[in-house]
Amino acid sequence: MSDRADRNGDRATDGPHGYRRGPVLLRGGQVPRTTSDQSLLAQGGDADWLHADPWRVMRIQSEFVEGFGALAEVGPAVSVFGSARTKPDSPEYALGTEVAKGLVEQGYAVITGGGPGLMEAANKGAKEAGGLSVGLGIELPFEQGMNPWVDLGVNFRYFFARKTCFVKYSQGFVVLPGGFGTFDELFESLTLVQTHKVTEFPIVLVGTDYWQGLLDWLRGPVLDKGTISAKDLDLIELVDDAADAVRLVCEHGEQLRAEEEAAVAANAAAEQAAERASDPR
8 A cells, every 4th residue: 555545544654754744753653544634624523622723723823934934035936736646757757847947047946845746856857957946745644755856845734824835935836737736726826816816927737738628628618607707718828848838937927027116116206206295395
């Protein structure tokens, strides 16, 4: 059996890297049957939550404090998402490595989920290119530990704290082929941009063969039902080449910087005009 817990609820094995619960490393009989997220979302039959949840809130707060403190000086960065199951000898793994190298060459740090597969590929590409390789890990029953290419790693108990750090410290997202976790990260990013909860940043899907069916579904039944608008689809770029993915991120970054500089200049001019208008001389 792999590190994944089986469907009968047996305890997850710790695997070669151990099981991470926040800053704590657990192995053997210490590996828990449930994650912190499961405990947080569980609905018990008694009032024990009245005593446990206030302390849990403090622990959640500490995750944000630790994450913000660790990542505050990362600088311009791009998050790369993708499957943890992709093998190192696959074309997608090589593609992930090239994407990360290209981003580093353009002055970006690379942030991933810190795990194996395409996350490892991106961290490897970033490190080999001499850039900052960041991993935001998560406590899972089949936790496999931080991959060896991560230079700066932060382990989270809670998905929502981890997601906040992905968004807060990224200027764009490059999405390689992946499963439910990758879909979750993709649609979370799209929702935040669509609802203007974050500054618009590029969301680039890599791999036409993999992603075209999803885009056809969005442009077909979803758009036809009116549950999204046509302009929402403009939030997504689809490419096949690593260089194209990097180019789109950089072009969008330059556009945002120009808009920010123009906004700063406009605010400064407005303040100067207000000062002149209020000066009695």
